[in-house]
Amino acid sequence: MKEKSQINGELQTNEELQTNNELHMNKNEDKKKGFFSKLVIGLSKTRDNLIGGVENVLNSFITIDEEFYEELEEALIMADLGVNTVLKVIEDLRVKVKEQKLTSTEEVRELLKNELKSLMLVNEDAYDFVDQKTVLLVIGVNGVGKTTTIGKLSNQYKLAGKTVMLAAADTFRAAAIDQLKVWANRSGVPLIAQSENSDPGAVVYDAIQSAKAKNTDILICDTAGRLHNKKNLMDELHKIYRIIEREYPAAHKEVLLVLDSTTGQNAVQQAKLFKETADITGVVLTKLDGTAKGGIAIAIQSELKLPVKYIGVGEGIDDLRPFDSNDFIDALFNIT
Amino acid sequence: MAFESLSDRFQNIFSGLRKKGKLSEADVKAAMREVKMALLEADVNFKVVKQFVNSVKERAVGVEVMESLTPGQQVIKIVNEEMIKLMGDDNQDLTFSKEPPTIYMMVGLQGAGKTTSSAKIAGLLKKKGKNPLLVAGDIYRPAAVKQLQVVGEQLDVPVFEMGTNNKPVDIAKAAIEYGKKNNNDVIIIDTAGRLHIDEKMMGELVEIKEQVKPFQILLVVDSMTGQDAVNVAESFNNQLEIDGVILTKLDGDTRGGAALSVKAVTGKPIKFACVGEKLTDVEVFHSDRMASRILGMGDVLTLIEKASENIDEAKAKEMERKLRKAEFTFDDFLDQMQQLKSMGSINDLLGMIPGMGKQMKNVQIDDKEIAKMEAMILSMTNEERANPDLINPSRKKRIATGSGNDIGAVNRFIKQFHQSKQMMKQMGGMMKGKKGRNGMMNLPF
Missing domain, CATH: 3.40.50.300 (P-loop containing nucleotide triphosphate hydrolases)
Structure with missing residues (x-):
């Protein structure tokens, strides 16, 4: 058994797998249009990698034995799910395989799929904030794509007929305000900004007053990237959050943590500490169009119950999409 | 906290493997399992981990266990050395082409x-x-x-x-x-x-x-x-x-x-x-700092290093005894601060020390603060350093002037000192509770 799987693993290079998947996809493309197939195409790289491994394992084993579980474990670790989450997933799988007396790896595949789906469930009301008066605070460490995410979101909300305003509360990084300005112009939404190095809390305060006065639907606040272990910067973020709570209690507070999908296990730590600072309501998983597996989202959902609400699958302005766990896991495994 | 479970696991290797002599295959296998997990949790790529672990395994089996180490520690020592070697042991500075630019x-x-x-x-x-x-x-x-x-x-x-x-x-x-x-x-x-x-x-x-x-x-x-x-x-x-x-x-x-x-x-x-x-x-x-960071064993590595250099064990035991009895003085404090400082940023170090995770989670220590503390200790007389209880208000005033701080800062520092003394006492007790290992394992630093 081991021989077989190893040979398989070595012979099927990434390239071959990719062509295989592309063939599959071309066939499907014609049949399935719209969001679902778009997601599949966007996620194709992710799929190759995450399930390239998992599929490999599922295909190269006939019987469910120790070896099989070990290989499956490895494949999931390679997808950045993290050791703890993987151990938990595999443990659950073992128990259920025994309970349901499953004997084929094909059945295990369905089971695993359902396990991951149930882990990644997003509440139905996750996007209700779009139809309310909302202050949307975007937070995260440096370089994950906060400003770009805001640019894309503002465009989408605007197109959906909402009035949108941006607050340039990243007053620290060089030219961050200018970067947001470009996005504001692209989507044609107003921007509230002060000079560089001004107090971000003051910017948010101003923006809230302005949003209230103009009866703006969604106010999106950009913040400076900060590493979660810097106490003073996290305190600053907490202050911004408190200002929003105090100055606009009537508004829905949506706090999106932006995570780079190439990030490894540290993302869990990021989510934990940011959560202590502001009440995170969702996660944005960016840069999923690379070869990164984004499996860390599964770890975060499982450990911290933070739902992924949007995923970024490209540089285009509408390459930021709402996240759907069913579609996501289905797309990751296969479609047929 | 991730660090805790990790360092606990490492502690288990040490308590599990007690015998001396050559490293047996079983010793190496047991230790390497933990190393593998540590590397995976540190985001080292799975394939790299596999390769690395295998090559270290080969090197480790049959190696003589040093007198001052347990077999588990000996394996970690080899792992650490190999990792430093792999990441490049020579300092890489910028070089320039012969013809500018x-x-x-x-x-x-x-x-x-x-x-x-x-x-x-x-x-x-x-x-x-x-x-x-x-x-x-x-x-x-x-x-x-x-x-x-x-x-x-x-x-x-x-x-x-x-x-x-x-x-x-x-x-x-x-x-x-x-x-x-x-x-x-x-x-x-x-x-x-x-x-x-x-x-x-x-x-x-x-x-x-x-x-x-x-x-x-x-x-x-x-x-x-x-x-x-x-x-x-x-x-x-x-x-x-x-x-x-x-x-x-x-x-x-x-x-x-x-x-x-x-x-x-x-x-x-x-x-x-x-x-x-x-x-x-x-x-x-610095590949050595990076190696210890990836392994996530802060003090364990330092201890191994020290133990293998055959540093006076009596001195270490004495320090440990002091800690447990809370006879810790300003001199010891200064000593430890200076040692720490030579190893990098205090905050990073604190985070890396197994068992410290929880206590130190909300403590942010500014490297500038450390410099201030140092100045205050250096402004004390030898008697004051050895016997912190001696410090009365008039002495505090002198220390404040001498170190360029106000008296409030001196008060805070002395209070902090007593607190950390207390904490170390607790930690000494805690670690003793887990027992096993040689005496040096109980040192917090």
Whole structure:
């Protein structure tokens, strides 16, 4: 058994797998249009990698034995799910395989799929904030794509007929305000900004007053990237959050943590500490169009119950999409 | 906290393996399982872990266990040495081409920190008496040119830009001409972030490389990168033949396994580590610090090192006894602070110390604060240092004046000292409770 799987693993290079998947996809493309197939195409790289491994394992084993579980474990670790989450997933799988007396790896595949789906469930009301008066605070460490995410979101909300305003509360990084300005112009939404190095809390305060006065639907606040272990910067973020709570209690507070999908296990730590600072309501998983597996989202959902609400699958302005766990896991495994 | 479970597991190896003699296969296997988990949790790529663990296994079996170590510690010692060796044991500084200008080209994924790193390197070069020129080659990300201009101004380093309507390769070529005319002996080309699988964008870099023939191409890698680090590094290296790596955002609390992955798949040296948001927060990469960080065993490694150097065990025992009995003095405190300081940032160190995670989670210690504390201790008499209870208000006043602090600061410090003494006493007790191991394991530092 081991021989077989190893040979398989070595012979099927990434390239071959990719062509295989592309063939599959071309066939499907014609049949399935719209969001679902778009997601599949966007996620194709992710799929190759995450399930390239998992599929490999599922295909190269006939019987469910120790070896099989070990290989499956490895494949999931390679997808950045993290050791703890993987151990938990595999443990659950073992128990259920025994309970349901499953004997084929094909059945295990369905089971695993359902396990991951149930882990990644997003509440139905996750996007209700779009139809309310909302202050949307975007937070995260440096370089994950906060400003770009805001640019894309503002465009989408605007197109959906909402009035949108941006607050340039990243007053620290060089030219961050200018970067947001470009996005504001692209989507044609107003921007509230002060000079560089001004107090971000003051910017948010101003923006809230302005949003209230103009009866703006969604106010999106950009913040400076900060590493979660810097106490003073996290305190600053907490202050911004408190200002929003105090100055606009009537508004829905949506706090999106932006995570780079190439990030490894540290993302869990990021989510934990940011959560202590502001009440995170969702996660944005960016840069999923690379070869990164984004499996860390599964770890975060499982450990911290933070739902992924949007995923970024490209540089285009509408390459930021709402996240759907069913579609996501289905797309990751296969479609047929 | 991740650190806790991890260090606990390591403690278990030590208590599990007690016998001496040569390392048996079973010893090595047991220890390596934990090492494997530690590396995976630190984001070292799975394949790299497998390879690494296998090669270390081979080396370790049959090795004589040193008198002062347990078999488990002996294995960790070998692991640590091998890791340092793998990540490159010679300090990598910037080198220059024989004929100026020396051209550096910065490449990497989006958000890795290329622009900031470019500026930091320019700052380093300026300090060395060079006359660097920064080149704004990122025409895609909104305001990227502006960002480079702002940081350039902060450093007083010229920035060459041609807006966003020219091809990056043309900007690079024009910049070289400009640099030659203006006596810039080093030219640093910032490029746009791009995915390693984006053929068109990667082609652009290849074109720049062919046209301006950079002396070195540096890949900028976010130290928080997960399993994908190998794909990124391999891909950039295959297409561009990089010369070195800059590791960014190391001031976070990531264990940074990406460093090992990147080095393993490219074989290229990690030259610099970026450790903060200030433009001066860049340092030469230290593979030994990185190894202990990836292994996540802070003090364990230090202890192993010390134990294998045969440092006076009696002295260590004495310190341990002092700690447990809370006879800890200002002299000891000063001693430990100075030892710690030579090892890097206090905050990072605290985070790495097994068992300290919980207690220290909300304690932020500024390195400046440490300097202040040092000054206060140095302003004490020998008697005061040895016997902290001696310090009365008038002595406090003298200490305050002597160290350039106000009396409130002195009061706070003395209170803190007593608190940490108490904490160490508790920790001593805690660790004793877990028993086993040789005496030195009970030291908090």
